[in-house]
Amino acid sequence: MFAFTYHRPSSVRRAAALVASAEDGKLLAGGQTLLPTLKLRLAAPGDLVDLGAVPDLSGISLAGRTLTIGAMTRHAEVAASPVVRAALPALADLAAVIGDPQVRNRGTLGGSVANNDPSADYPAACLGLGATIITNQRRIEADDFFLGLFETALEPGEIITRIAFPAVKKAAYVKFRHPASRFAMVGVFAAKRTSDIRVAVTGASQNGVFRWQEAEQALRRRFAGKTLDGMSPPADDMVSDIHGSGEYRAHLVGVIARRAVEAAADA
Amino acid sequence: MPIVTMTVNGRTASADIDPRTLLVQFLRENLMLTGTHVGCDTSQCGACTVHLDGDAVKSCTVLALQAEGCAVTTIEGLGAPGLLHPMQEAFREHHGLQCGFCTPGMIMAAVDIVHRHGNELSETLIRHELDGNICRCTGYHNIVKAVAEGARAMAPAMGAGGTGSTGLRTAAE
Ligand SMILES: Cc1cc2nc3c(=O)[nH]c(=O)nc-3n(C[C@H](O)[C@H](O)[C@H](O)COP(=O)(O)OP(=O)(O)OC[C@H]3O[C@@H](n4cnc5c(N)ncnc54)[C@H](O)[C@@H]3O)c2cc1C
Ligand code: FES
Ligand code: FES
Numbered sequence: 075m076f077a078f079t080y081h082r083p084s085s086v087r088r089a090a091a092l093v094a095s096a097e098d099g100k101l102l103a104g105g106q107t108l109l110p111t112l113k114l115r116l117a118a119p120g121d122l123v124d125l126g127a128v129p130d131l132s133g134i135s136l137a138g139r140t141l142t143i144g145a146m147t148r149h150a151e152v153a154a155s156p157v158v159r160a161a162l163p164a165l166a167d168l169a170a171v172i173g174d175p176q177v178r179n180r181g182t183l184g185g186s187v188a189n190n191d192p193s194a195d196y197p198a199a200c201l202g203l204g205a206t207i208i209t210n211q212r213r214i215e216a217d218d219f220f221l222g223l224f225e226t227a228l229e230p231g232e233i234i235t236r237i238a239f240p241a242v243k244k245a246a247y248v249k250f251r252h253p254a255s256r257f258a259m260v261g262v263f264a265a266k267r268t269s270d271i272r273v274a275v276t277g278a279s280q281n282g283v284f285r286w287q288e289a290e291q292a293l294r295r296r297f298a299g300k301t302l303d304g305m306s307p308p309a310d311d312m313v314s315d316i317h318g319s320g321e322y323r324a325h326l327v328g329v330i331a332r333r334a335v336e337a338a339a340d341a
Numbered sequence: 342m343p344i345v346t347m348t349v350n351g352r353t354a355s356a357d358i359d360p361r362t363l364l365v366q367f368l369r370e371n372l373m374l375t376g377t378h379v380g381c382d383t384s385q386c387g388a389c390t391v392h393l394d395g396d397a398v399k400s401c402t403v404l405a406l407q408a409e410g411c412a413v414t415t416i417e418g419l420g421a422p423g424l425l426h427p428m429q430e431a432f433r434e435h436h437g438l439q440c441g442f443c444t445p446g447m448i449m450a451a452v453d454i455v456h457r458h459g460n461e462l463s464e465t466l467i468r469h470e471l472d473g474n475i476c477r478c479t480g481y482h483n484i485v486k487a488v489a490e491g492a493r494a495m496a497p498a499m500g501a502g503g504t505g506s507t508g509l510r511t512a513a514e
Pocket of ligand 3: 437438439440441442443444475476477478479
């Protein structure tokens with residue numbers, strides 16, 4: 075790691091001021107992505123602003139049909155929350171398959187969404203449910219938030235404070251995990267909302283998480299796994315690497331999407 | 342340099358450290374608690390697992406400064422020579438190790454599994470929950486047996502001699 079100055083503010087306002095005044099400041103949440111990155115010297119922030127001591131950034135609450143989860147809420151808390159389990163079981167299932175138990179005890183919702191790793195799980199839930207990402211400055215719809223590999227709509231120093239998810243019953247997440255990295259080779263979040271149907275895919279595309287609109291369109295006729303028989307997204311858009319070719323991933327998206335829709339339809 | 346203060350195995354520990362100091366470095370190099378191992382240093386292997394405010398974490402992926410004010414338990418805080426924790430005893434009894442390098446992390450992870458899932462653990466659950474711990478020697482079979490047995494032994498003991506929820510027992514039992 076390169077040397078940095080460490081800050082531990084106790085309010086979001088103070089944290090924002092610290093990142094803003096630093097020449098190259100970075101927020102630190104669970105550190106499960108950032109610390110490995112710093113160790114590899116792939117980033118060299120001059121100042122680290124730890125959100126760990128900011129109260130009110132973590133917690134889970136349900137108001138009407140909206141489930142709001144604080145940015146610093148750890149994956150393990152979401153996975154084990156009876157509120158999430160009752161209101162949005164698909165999200166609890168998703169949190170339970172992120173990484174491994176130790177990673178889930180540190181990693182946070184906000185960190186995962188801000189990082190927008192193309193194989194991360196939470197971005198699929200945000201996009202698949204049409205969540206709203208709430209920052210210290212504004213509210214951003216998931217459809218406008220994820221802009222590509224590790225790219226988001228966040229401005230430098232902007233802090234995610236919480237995320238609001240609509241509590242959709244007919245929803246499911248199915249993940250085909252990479253056995254070594256534990257990230258998604260393909261993960262599909264399918265949801266049938268009152269207003270629309272959403273199918274969000276992570277892990278597969280060269281542009282990161284995306285909505286598979288062709289599938290959404292087809293599912294409008296009938297929301298069932300069978301509807302997607304024989305369908306897969308264009309292989310050219312998919313990642314092709316030592317773990318699998320673009321054709322393989324495209325096929326896998328079709329298979330995993332069918333399973334996700336089946337699970338959502340039965341939910 | 343900043344000063345960090347935390348409780349480690351029940352004792353207050355404080356030091357003036359470089360902000361880059363990882364929790365595992367602080368434990369091993371400042372406090373000389375070398376039971377916690379560094380296997381990969383890339384957040385993969387779990388050899389560095391300790392409990393931070395009661396939860397299993399990879400101490401190579403936590404800054405010491407992030408543990409400010411927290412309670413840390415390492416393998417040294419679990420049992421004592423001649424007074425092994427039931428999970429340690431189960432690893433010995435079932436030969437849940439060969440070189441022993443992964444063992445401290447395995448045991449800390451195993452105790453965390455018991456805290457979350459109770460004393461009766463299925464083989465499938467144990468294998469699934471040990472996802473964050475890699476062993477390059479044993480093939481896991483005896484580790485899984487040891488965790489199941491250790492979990493049972495941690496159940497609040499019936500009758501005299503049991504020390505209840507901490508799962509600690511005297512070596513004489
Ligand atoms: C072994 C291992 C396996 C993993 N497996 C998976 C997996 O299967 N699926 C998966 O999705 N992830 C996986 N992860 C990643 C894990 O979920 C991370 O915890 C997560 O991606 C980042 O969250 P964090 O809280 O650790 O953030 P940090 O590492 O602290 O920060 C990540 C980035 O987000 C920024 N940031 C953090 N919080 C905020 C905020 N509130 N507002 C704005 N910016 C913020 C930081 O500045 C940084 O750039 C794995 C990690 C490891 C080490
Ligand atoms: S040394 Fe920490 S996970 Fe391997
Ligand atoms: S016993 Fe050698 S690594 Fe597990």
